[in-house]
Amino acid sequence: MTQIPKRTPLYDLHCALGGRMVDFAGWEMPVQYPMGIMGEHTHCRTKAALFDVSHMGQVLLQGPDAALKLEALVPAALIQLPEGKARYTFLTNADGGIMDDLIVANAGSYLFVVVNASMREQDILHMAASLKGIEVTEIFDHALIAVQGPSAEAVVSTHCPQAADMTFMQTLEAPIDGTVCRLSRLGYTGEDGYEISIPEACAERIASLMLSHPDCEPAGLGARDSLRLEAGLCLYGNDIDPTTSPIEAGLTWAIQNRRRTEGGFPGAARIMAELTDGPARKLVGIKPQGRAPAREGVEIHDMAGNIIGKITSGGFGPTVAGPVAMGYISAENSNIGTEIQLIIRSKPQPAEVCALPFVTQNYKR
Amino acid sequence: MTTYYSEDHEWITVEETTATVGITAHAAAELGDIVFIEQKEEGDEFESGDEIGVIESVKAASEIYAPVDGEIIEANELLESNPGALNDNPEGDAWIYKIKLTDPAQLEGLMDLAGYKTFIA
Numbered sequence: 001m002t003q004i005p006k007r008t009p010l011y012d013l014h015c016a017l018g019g020r021m022v023d024f025a026g027w028e029m030p031v032q033y034p035m036g037i038m039g040e041h042t043h044c045r046t047k048a049a050l051f052d053v054s055h056m057g058q059v060l061l062q063g064p065d066a067a068l069k070l071e072a073l074v075p076a077a078l079i080q081l082p083e084g085k086a087r088y089t090f091l092t093n094a095d096g097g098i099m100d101d102l103i104v105a106n107a108g109s110y111l112f113v114v115v116n117a118s119m120r121e122q123d124i125l126h127m128a129a130s131l132k133g134i135e136v137t138e139i140f141d142h143a144l145i146a147v148q149g150p151s152a153e154a155v156v157s158t159h160c161p162q163a164a165d166m167t168f169m170q171t172l173e174a175p176i177d178g179t180v181c182r183l184s185r186l187g188y189t190g191e192d193g194y195e196i197s198i199p200e201a202c203a204e205r206i207a208s209l210m211l212s213h214p215d216c217e218p219a220g221l222g223a224r225d226s227l228r229l230e231a232g233l234c235l236y237g238n239d240i241d242p243t244t245s246p247i248e249a250g251l252t253w254a255i256q257n258r259r260r261t262e263g264g265f266p267g268a269a270r271i272m273a274e275l276t277d278g279p280a281r282k283l284v285g286i287k288p289q290g291r292a293p294a295r296e297g298v299e300i301h302d303m304a305g306n307i308i309g310k311i312t313s314g315g316f317g318p319t320v321a322g323p324v325a326m327g328y329i330s331a332e333n334s335n336i337g338t339e340i341q342l343i344i345r346s347k348p349q350p351a352e353v354c355a356l357p358f359v360t361q362n363y364k365r
Numbered sequence: 366m367t368t369y370y371s372e373d374h375e376w377i378t379v380e381e382t383t384a385t386v387g388i389t390a391h392a393a394a395e396l397g398d399i400v401f402i403e404q405k406e407e408g409d410e411f412e413s414g415d416e417i418g419v420i421e422s423v424k425a426a427s428e429i430y431a432p433v434d435g436e437i438i439e440a441n442e443l444l445e446s447n448p449g450a451l452n453d454n455p456e457g458d459a460w461i462y463k464i465k466l467t468d469p470a471q472l473e474g475l476m477d478l479a480g481y482k483t484f485i486a
Contacts, residue, residue, distance in 0.1 A: 031424070032397065036397055036398050037397055037398055037423040037424065038397075038398040038423055039398075041423075222397070222423060222424055226423060291400070291401045291445075291448070292401050292403065292421065293400065293401060293421050293426075295425075295426065315423065316398075316400040316401070316421070316423050318398075318423070323400075323401075345403070345419065
Protein backbone atom coordinates (compact mmCIF):
# COMPACT_ATOMS: atom_id res chain seq x y z
CA MET A 1 0.00 0.00 0.00
CA THR A 2 1.61 3.20 -1.15
CA GLN A 3 0.05 6.44 -0.12
CA ILE A 4 1.23 9.91 -0.85
CA PRO A 5 2.00 11.51 2.51
CA LYS A 6 -0.38 14.26 3.50
CA ARG A 7 0.75 17.81 4.17
CA THR A 8 -0.37 20.09 6.97
CA PRO A 9 -1.31 23.75 6.42
CA LEU A 10 2.21 24.61 7.67
CA TYR A 11 4.09 22.52 5.06
CA ASP A 12 5.36 25.54 3.11
CA LEU A 13 6.50 27.21 6.32
CA HIS A 14 8.47 24.10 7.36
CA CYS A 15 10.24 24.09 3.99
CA ALA A 16 10.96 27.82 4.19
CA LEU A 17 12.44 27.31 7.67
CA GLY A 18 14.72 24.53 6.40
CA GLY A 19 12.81 21.65 8.02
CA ARG A 20 14.03 18.15 7.12
CA MET A 21 10.80 16.48 6.05
CA VAL A 22 10.05 12.82 6.76
CA ASP A 23 7.01 10.57 6.44
CA PHE A 24 5.39 10.14 9.85
CA ALA A 25 2.10 8.22 10.19
CA GLY A 26 1.25 9.17 6.61
CA TRP A 27 2.16 12.82 7.05
CA GLU A 28 5.09 14.77 5.67
CA MET A 29 6.47 16.33 8.85
CA PRO A 30 9.68 18.10 9.91
CA VAL A 31 11.92 15.82 12.00
CA GLN A 32 14.25 18.75 12.66
CA TYR A 33 15.24 22.22 11.47
CA PRO A 34 18.78 23.55 10.92
CA MET A 35 19.19 24.10 14.69
CA GLY A 36 19.20 20.31 15.17
CA ILE A 37 17.36 18.05 17.62
CA MET A 38 19.67 18.77 20.56
CA GLY A 39 19.42 22.55 20.10
CA GLU A 40 15.67 22.48 19.57
CA HIS A 41 15.20 20.31 22.65
CA THR A 42 17.26 22.64 24.82
CA HIS A 43 15.53 25.69 23.38
CA CYS A 44 12.17 24.24 24.43
CA ARG A 45 13.43 23.56 27.96
CA THR A 46 14.95 27.02 28.36
CA LYS A 47 12.86 29.35 26.14
CA ALA A 48 10.09 28.29 23.77
CA ALA A 49 9.61 26.00 20.80
CA LEU A 50 6.83 25.81 18.22
CA PHE A 51 5.74 22.38 16.97
CA ASP A 52 3.31 21.61 14.17
CA VAL A 53 0.99 18.91 15.50
CA SER A 54 -1.66 19.33 12.80
CA HIS A 55 -1.29 15.65 11.92
CA MET A 56 -3.17 14.80 15.10
CA GLY A 57 -6.92 14.37 14.77
CA GLN A 58 -9.25 17.08 16.08
CA VAL A 59 -12.73 15.77 16.74
CA LEU A 60 -15.93 17.38 18.02
CA LEU A 61 -18.50 15.35 19.97
CA GLN A 62 -21.92 16.99 20.06
CA GLY A 63 -25.22 15.81 21.45
CA PRO A 64 -27.06 15.17 24.69
CA ASP A 65 -24.99 13.61 27.50
CA ALA A 66 -21.86 13.43 25.34
CA ALA A 67 -19.58 13.29 28.42
CA LEU A 68 -21.65 10.54 30.06
CA LYS A 69 -21.70 8.50 26.86
CA LEU A 70 -17.96 8.93 26.32
CA GLU A 71 -17.39 7.58 29.84
CA ALA A 72 -18.46 4.19 28.44
CA LEU A 73 -15.32 4.20 26.26
CA VAL A 74 -12.69 5.70 28.60
CA PRO A 75 -11.88 5.34 32.32
CA ALA A 76 -11.72 9.09 33.03
CA ALA A 77 -14.41 10.94 34.97
CA LEU A 78 -15.86 13.29 32.37
CA ILE A 79 -19.34 14.24 33.56
CA GLN A 80 -17.92 16.49 36.25
CA LEU A 81 -15.26 17.98 33.96
CA PRO A 82 -16.02 21.72 34.15
CA GLU A 83 -16.51 23.80 31.05
CA GLY A 84 -13.16 25.12 29.89
CA LYS A 85 -11.15 22.21 31.29
CA ALA A 86 -9.35 19.39 29.50
CA ARG A 87 -8.35 15.93 30.72
CA TYR A 88 -5.92 13.26 29.51
CA THR A 89 -7.48 9.85 29.01
CA PHE A 90 -7.38 6.75 26.79
CA LEU A 91 -9.77 4.54 24.87
CA THR A 92 -9.59 1.06 26.36
CA ASN A 93 -10.47 -2.26 24.71
CA ALA A 94 -12.40 -5.20 26.19
CA ASP A 95 -9.10 -6.74 27.40
CA GLY A 96 -8.18 -3.61 29.35
CA GLY A 97 -5.51 -2.58 26.81
CA ILE A 98 -5.15 0.92 25.41
CA MET A 99 -6.52 1.66 21.92
CA ASP A 100 -5.23 5.24 21.92
CA ASP A 101 -4.53 8.07 24.32
CA LEU A 102 -6.29 11.38 23.87
CA ILE A 103 -7.21 14.74 25.31
CA VAL A 104 -10.87 15.50 26.00
CA ALA A 105 -11.89 19.10 26.62
CA ASN A 106 -15.27 20.41 27.73
CA ALA A 107 -15.90 23.23 25.27
CA GLY A 108 -19.38 24.00 26.62
CA SER A 109 -21.78 22.94 23.88
CA TYR A 110 -19.50 20.13 22.70
CA LEU A 111 -16.46 18.05 23.64
CA PHE A 112 -13.21 18.83 21.83
CA VAL A 113 -11.07 15.72 21.45
CA VAL A 114 -7.50 15.41 20.14
CA VAL A 115 -6.25 11.95 19.10
CA ASN A 116 -3.00 10.56 17.70
CA ALA A 117 -2.26 10.90 13.98
CA SER A 118 -1.91 7.17 13.41
CA MET A 119 -5.15 6.38 15.24
CA ARG A 120 -7.47 9.02 13.74
CA GLU A 121 -9.47 6.67 11.55
CA GLN A 122 -9.78 3.93 14.13
CA ASP A 123 -10.81 6.30 16.92
CA ILE A 124 -13.40 8.13 14.88
CA LEU A 125 -15.03 4.93 13.63
CA HIS A 126 -14.99 3.57 17.18
CA MET A 127 -16.56 6.69 18.68
CA ALA A 128 -19.11 7.08 15.88
CA ALA A 129 -20.19 3.45 16.24
CA SER A 130 -20.33 3.49 20.04
CA LEU A 131 -21.69 6.92 20.94
CA LYS A 132 -25.38 6.68 20.11
CA GLY A 133 -27.05 10.00 19.44
CA ILE A 134 -23.72 11.85 19.41
CA GLU A 135 -22.47 13.61 16.32
CA VAL A 136 -18.79 12.74 15.83
CA THR A 137 -17.19 15.31 13.53
CA GLU A 138 -13.55 15.32 12.53
CA ILE A 139 -12.42 18.81 11.67
CA PHE A 140 -10.05 18.92 8.72
CA ASP A 141 -9.86 22.68 8.23
CA HIS A 142 -7.85 23.55 11.35
CA ALA A 143 -4.13 23.36 12.00
CA LEU A 144 -2.84 22.52 15.48
CA ILE A 145 0.37 24.01 16.83
CA ALA A 146 2.05 23.56 20.20
CA VAL A 147 4.04 26.40 21.76
CA GLN A 148 6.00 24.90 24.64
CA GLY A 149 8.60 26.06 27.12
CA PRO A 150 9.09 28.52 29.97
CA SER A 151 8.69 31.45 27.55
CA ALA A 152 5.51 30.05 25.96
CA GLU A 153 3.32 32.33 28.05
CA ALA A 154 5.27 35.40 26.95
CA VAL A 155 5.20 34.29 23.31
CA VAL A 156 1.48 33.51 23.15
CA SER A 157 0.21 36.31 25.39
CA THR A 158 1.97 38.90 23.22
CA HIS A 159 -0.77 38.19 20.67
CA CYS A 160 -3.47 36.92 23.03
CA PRO A 161 -3.45 38.58 26.48
CA GLN A 162 -6.02 36.10 27.84
CA ALA A 163 -3.48 33.29 27.48
CA ALA A 164 -1.47 34.62 30.43
CA ASP A 165 -4.29 33.98 32.90
CA MET A 166 -4.94 30.39 31.83
CA THR A 167 -3.94 27.55 34.14
CA PHE A 168 -2.76 24.01 33.35
CA MET A 169 -5.40 22.03 31.36
CA GLN A 170 -7.59 25.09 30.84
CA THR A 171 -9.07 25.61 27.37
CA LEU A 172 -10.85 28.56 25.76
CA GLU A 173 -11.55 30.32 22.49
CA ALA A 174 -9.87 33.67 21.98
CA PRO A 175 -8.75 35.84 19.10
CA ILE A 176 -5.10 35.83 18.02
CA ASP A 177 -4.34 38.64 15.58
CA GLY A 178 -8.06 38.85 14.80
CA THR A 179 -8.58 35.10 14.24
CA VAL A 180 -10.57 33.10 16.77
CA CYS A 181 -8.51 30.10 17.89
CA ARG A 182 -8.92 27.43 20.57
CA LEU A 183 -6.11 27.62 23.10
CA SER A 184 -5.46 24.83 25.61
CA ARG A 185 -2.80 25.17 28.27
CA LEU A 186 -1.17 21.77 27.92
CA GLY A 187 1.28 19.87 25.78
CA TYR A 188 3.49 16.81 25.68
CA THR A 189 6.98 18.08 26.48
CA GLY A 190 6.90 18.34 30.28
CA GLU A 191 7.04 22.13 29.94
CA ASP A 192 4.40 24.79 30.36
CA GLY A 193 2.75 25.71 27.09
CA TYR A 194 -0.24 25.77 24.80
CA GLU A 195 -1.79 23.83 21.99
CA ILE A 196 -3.60 26.14 19.60
CA SER A 197 -6.19 25.06 17.04
CA ILE A 198 -6.19 27.57 14.17
CA PRO A 199 -8.38 27.87 11.02
CA GLU A 200 -6.08 26.52 8.32
CA ALA A 201 -6.08 29.64 6.16
CA CYS A 202 -4.64 31.61 9.11
CA ALA A 203 -2.23 28.95 10.40
CA GLU A 204 0.92 30.11 8.63
CA ARG A 205 0.34 33.74 9.59
CA ILE A 206 -0.22 32.92 13.28
CA ALA A 207 2.65 30.42 13.46
CA SER A 208 4.94 33.02 11.89
CA LEU A 209 3.72 35.58 14.40
CA MET A 210 4.69 33.25 17.28
CA LEU A 211 8.08 32.58 15.66
CA SER A 212 8.71 36.34 15.37
CA HIS A 213 9.14 36.39 19.17
CA PRO A 214 12.88 36.36 19.94
CA ASP A 215 12.46 33.41 22.36
CA CYS A 216 10.51 31.15 19.99
CA GLU A 217 12.14 28.73 17.51
CA PRO A 218 10.61 25.93 15.44
CA ALA A 219 11.18 22.37 16.62
CA GLY A 220 10.49 19.07 14.90
CA LEU A 221 9.39 15.54 15.73
CA GLY A 222 12.88 14.57 16.87
CA ALA A 223 12.92 17.06 19.72
CA ARG A 224 9.27 16.32 20.48
CA ASP A 225 10.21 12.69 21.08
CA SER A 226 13.24 13.37 23.31
CA LEU A 227 11.27 15.98 25.28
CA ARG A 228 8.33 13.67 25.99
CA LEU A 229 10.67 10.79 26.86
CA GLU A 230 12.56 12.87 29.43
CA ALA A 231 9.19 14.01 30.80
CA GLY A 232 8.19 10.33 31.24
CA LEU A 233 5.21 10.68 28.90
CA CYS A 234 4.02 7.60 27.01
CA LEU A 235 4.20 7.37 23.23
CA TYR A 236 1.28 5.45 21.76
CA GLY A 237 2.53 2.44 19.78
CA ASN A 238 5.72 2.24 21.86
CA ASP A 239 4.98 2.54 25.57
CA ILE A 240 1.26 1.90 25.42
CA ASP A 241 -0.69 -0.27 22.96
CA PRO A 242 -3.69 -2.64 22.83
CA THR A 243 -1.87 -5.16 25.08
CA THR A 244 -0.74 -2.79 27.84
CA SER A 245 -3.16 -1.74 30.56
CA PRO A 246 -3.20 1.78 32.01
CA ILE A 247 -2.18 0.33 35.38
CA GLU A 248 0.88 -1.38 33.89
CA ALA A 249 1.72 1.87 32.11
CA GLY A 250 1.63 3.89 35.34
CA LEU A 251 -1.40 5.87 34.19
CA THR A 252 -3.48 5.14 37.28
CA TRP A 253 -3.47 8.89 38.04
CA ALA A 254 -5.64 9.40 34.93
CA ILE A 255 -8.40 7.15 36.29
CA GLN A 256 -10.37 9.25 38.75
CA ASN A 257 -11.72 7.71 41.96
CA ARG A 258 -15.35 7.33 40.93
CA ARG A 259 -14.36 5.34 37.85
CA ARG A 260 -11.98 3.14 39.87
CA THR A 261 -14.82 1.99 42.09
CA GLU A 262 -17.72 2.08 39.60
CA GLY A 263 -15.97 0.75 36.50
CA GLY A 264 -18.23 0.89 33.47
CA PHE A 265 -15.54 1.22 30.79
CA PRO A 266 -14.13 -1.42 28.41
CA GLY A 267 -11.71 -3.78 30.12
CA ALA A 268 -12.81 -2.67 33.60
CA ALA A 269 -12.45 -6.24 34.92
CA ARG A 270 -8.71 -6.41 34.24
CA ILE A 271 -8.05 -2.78 35.12
CA MET A 272 -9.91 -2.96 38.45
CA ALA A 273 -8.25 -6.28 39.32
CA GLU A 274 -4.81 -4.75 38.64
CA LEU A 275 -5.72 -1.76 40.81
CA THR A 276 -6.36 -4.16 43.67
CA ASP A 277 -3.69 -6.82 43.13
CA GLY A 278 -1.04 -4.83 41.28
CA PRO A 279 -0.01 -5.49 37.67
CA ALA A 280 2.38 -8.30 36.64
CA ARG A 281 4.68 -5.83 34.87
CA LYS A 282 5.27 -2.12 35.15
CA LEU A 283 6.48 0.66 32.89
CA VAL A 284 9.53 2.16 34.59
CA GLY A 285 12.24 4.69 33.96
CA ILE A 286 15.59 3.19 33.05
CA LYS A 287 18.92 4.95 33.34
CA PRO A 288 21.75 3.25 31.42
CA GLN A 289 24.98 3.65 33.35
CA GLY A 290 27.19 4.01 30.29
CA ARG A 291 26.83 6.38 27.38
CA ALA A 292 25.25 4.00 24.86
CA PRO A 293 21.58 4.76 24.21
CA ALA A 294 19.23 1.79 24.69
CA ARG A 295 16.53 1.99 22.09
CA GLU A 296 13.10 0.43 21.56
CA GLY A 297 13.25 -3.38 21.55
CA VAL A 298 16.36 -3.79 23.73
CA GLU A 299 16.00 -6.75 26.10
CA ILE A 300 16.20 -6.18 29.85
CA HIS A 301 17.91 -8.87 31.95
CA ASP A 302 18.30 -9.22 35.69
CA MET A 303 21.84 -9.55 37.07
CA ALA A 304 21.60 -13.34 36.71
CA GLY A 305 20.84 -13.02 33.00
CA ASN A 306 17.11 -13.82 33.05
CA ILE A 307 14.91 -11.85 30.66
CA ILE A 308 12.70 -9.58 32.77
CA GLY A 309 11.45 -7.04 30.24
CA LYS A 310 11.97 -4.87 27.19
CA ILE A 311 12.70 -1.23 26.38
CA THR A 312 9.75 0.52 24.72
CA SER A 313 11.26 4.02 24.26
CA GLY A 314 14.87 5.02 24.58
CA GLY A 315 17.43 7.45 23.34
CA PHE A 316 19.59 10.32 24.42
CA GLY A 317 18.15 12.91 26.77
CA PRO A 318 19.74 16.27 25.97
CA THR A 319 18.66 17.85 29.29
CA VAL A 320 19.73 14.80 31.31
CA ALA A 321 22.91 14.84 29.16
CA GLY A 322 22.90 11.06 28.87
CA PRO A 323 20.88 8.10 27.69
CA VAL A 324 17.37 7.62 29.08
CA ALA A 325 14.78 4.92 28.47
CA MET A 326 11.43 3.51 29.51
CA GLY A 327 10.36 -0.10 29.41
CA TYR A 328 8.24 -2.80 30.93
CA ILE A 329 9.76 -4.88 33.71
CA SER A 330 8.22 -7.72 35.71
CA ALA A 331 6.75 -6.23 38.89
CA GLU A 332 9.18 -7.97 41.26
CA ASN A 333 12.12 -6.28 39.48
CA SER A 334 10.53 -2.86 39.09
CA ASN A 335 11.58 -1.14 42.31
CA ILE A 336 13.51 2.08 41.93
CA GLY A 337 17.21 1.41 42.27
CA THR A 338 17.09 -2.19 41.00
CA GLU A 339 20.23 -3.01 39.04
CA ILE A 340 19.54 -4.46 35.61
CA GLN A 341 21.36 -5.22 32.36
CA LEU A 342 20.42 -3.98 28.90
CA ILE A 343 21.43 -6.15 25.96
CA ILE A 344 22.72 -3.62 23.42
CA ARG A 345 24.18 -5.15 20.26
CA SER A 346 24.47 -8.53 22.04
CA LYS A 347 26.46 -7.11 24.96
CA PRO A 348 25.05 -6.59 28.46
CA GLN A 349 25.29 -2.98 29.67
CA PRO A 350 24.62 -1.96 33.27
CA ALA A 351 21.54 0.14 34.06
CA GLU A 352 19.24 1.00 36.91
CA VAL A 353 15.49 1.28 37.37
CA CYS A 354 14.73 4.91 38.17
CA ALA A 355 11.83 7.24 38.90
CA LEU A 356 9.92 8.97 36.13
CA PRO A 357 10.05 11.68 34.92
CA PHE A 358 13.76 12.23 34.23
CA VAL A 359 13.22 16.00 34.39
CA THR A 360 10.90 18.02 36.62
CA GLN A 361 7.60 18.77 34.92
CA ASN A 362 7.11 22.46 34.70
CA TYR A 363 3.36 23.07 34.41
CA LYS A 364 1.46 26.19 35.44
CA ARG A 365 -0.93 24.85 38.06
CA MET B 366 49.36 12.07 1.57
CA THR B 367 46.20 11.26 -0.34
CA THR B 368 42.62 11.14 0.92
CA TYR B 369 40.12 8.64 -0.46
CA TYR B 370 36.36 8.42 0.12
CA SER B 371 33.97 5.47 0.38
CA GLU B 372 30.33 5.19 -0.63
CA ASP B 373 29.60 4.66 3.08
CA HIS B 374 30.79 8.24 3.68
CA GLU B 375 34.16 7.51 5.24
CA TRP B 376 37.40 9.24 4.44
CA ILE B 377 40.75 7.49 4.59
CA THR B 378 44.05 9.34 4.50
CA VAL B 379 47.06 7.19 3.68
CA GLU B 380 50.72 7.45 4.57
CA GLU B 381 52.60 4.42 3.18
CA THR B 382 50.84 1.38 4.74
CA THR B 383 49.13 3.13 7.65
CA ALA B 384 45.98 5.17 7.30
CA THR B 385 43.59 7.33 9.28
CA VAL B 386 39.84 6.70 8.92
CA GLY B 387 36.88 8.89 9.82
CA ILE B 388 33.43 9.91 8.65
CA THR B 389 32.87 12.78 6.24
CA ALA B 390 31.39 16.13 7.21
CA HIS B 391 28.47 15.24 4.94
CA ALA B 392 27.84 12.04 6.93
CA ALA B 393 28.10 13.87 10.25
CA ALA B 394 25.58 16.48 9.11
CA GLU B 395 23.18 13.78 7.94
CA LEU B 396 23.45 11.89 11.23
CA GLY B 397 22.69 14.97 13.30
CA ASP B 398 23.83 15.37 16.89
CA ILE B 399 26.16 12.47 17.67
CA VAL B 400 25.99 11.26 21.28
CA PHE B 401 27.89 7.95 21.37
CA ILE B 402 30.41 5.89 19.44
CA GLU B 403 31.27 2.23 19.92
CA GLN B 404 34.78 1.53 18.61
CA LYS B 405 36.79 -1.62 17.93
CA GLU B 406 39.99 -2.18 19.87
CA GLU B 407 43.64 -2.09 18.98
CA GLY B 408 44.64 -5.30 17.22
CA ASP B 409 41.18 -6.10 15.84
CA GLU B 410 41.39 -7.22 12.22
CA PHE B 411 38.71 -6.64 9.64
CA GLU B 412 37.85 -6.94 5.97
CA SER B 413 36.39 -4.34 3.67
CA GLY B 414 32.65 -4.06 4.34
CA ASP B 415 32.86 -5.38 7.92
CA GLU B 416 31.13 -3.40 10.64
CA ILE B 417 33.89 -1.70 12.61
CA GLY B 418 31.85 0.41 14.97
CA VAL B 419 28.53 2.09 15.65
CA ILE B 420 27.70 5.78 15.81
CA GLU B 421 24.60 6.83 17.72
CA SER B 422 22.99 10.17 17.03
CA VAL B 423 20.02 11.57 18.93
CA LYS B 424 17.90 10.05 16.15
CA ALA B 425 19.30 6.57 15.51
CA ALA B 426 22.22 4.12 15.46
CA SER B 427 24.36 3.82 12.30
CA GLU B 428 27.09 1.29 11.57
CA ILE B 429 30.58 2.20 10.42
CA TYR B 430 31.74 -0.09 7.60
CA ALA B 431 35.40 -0.76 6.86
CA PRO B 432 36.38 0.86 3.55
CA VAL B 433 39.34 -1.59 3.10
CA ASP B 434 40.91 -4.66 4.78
CA GLY B 435 43.17 -3.92 7.73
CA GLU B 436 43.96 -3.96 11.42
CA ILE B 437 43.20 -1.34 14.10
CA ILE B 438 46.35 0.33 15.37
CA GLU B 439 44.60 2.95 17.47
CA ALA B 440 41.03 4.04 18.26
CA ASN B 441 40.63 7.78 18.91
CA GLU B 442 40.03 8.08 22.66
CA LEU B 443 38.80 11.66 22.34
CA LEU B 444 35.52 10.35 20.93
CA GLU B 445 34.69 8.25 23.96
CA SER B 446 34.49 11.31 26.19
CA ASN B 447 33.41 13.75 23.49
CA PRO B 448 31.40 12.05 20.73
CA GLY B 449 30.08 15.48 19.70
CA ALA B 450 33.53 16.18 18.23
CA LEU B 451 32.33 14.04 15.30
CA ASN B 452 29.92 16.86 14.46
CA ASP B 453 32.42 19.64 15.07
CA ASN B 454 35.47 18.37 13.21
CA PRO B 455 34.84 14.96 11.60
CA GLU B 456 37.59 15.34 9.01
CA GLY B 457 40.13 16.65 11.53
CA ASP B 458 40.78 15.76 15.16
CA ALA B 459 37.65 13.59 15.34
CA TRP B 460 39.23 10.81 13.25
CA ILE B 461 38.01 7.38 14.35
CA TYR B 462 40.85 4.89 13.73
CA LYS B 463 44.46 4.61 12.73
CA ILE B 464 44.70 1.38 10.75
CA LYS B 465 47.31 -0.81 9.07
CA LEU B 466 46.36 -1.55 5.46
CA THR B 467 46.40 -5.20 4.39
CA ASP B 468 46.28 -4.44 0.68
CA PRO B 469 46.96 -0.83 -0.38
CA ALA B 470 45.78 -1.71 -3.89
CA GLN B 471 42.20 -1.71 -2.52
CA LEU B 472 42.42 2.08 -2.28
CA GLU B 473 42.05 2.23 -6.06
CA GLY B 474 38.43 1.13 -5.63
CA LEU B 475 37.60 4.25 -3.58
CA MET B 476 36.73 7.76 -4.73
CA ASP B 477 38.86 10.89 -4.72
CA LEU B 478 37.45 14.16 -3.37
CA ALA B 479 36.01 15.23 -6.74
CA GLY B 480 34.37 11.82 -7.15
CA TYR B 481 32.89 11.94 -3.65
CA LYS B 482 31.53 15.44 -4.19
CA THR B 483 29.76 14.19 -7.30
CA PHE B 484 28.55 11.12 -5.37
CA ILE B 485 26.82 13.20 -2.66
CA ALA B 486 25.58 15.94 -5.00
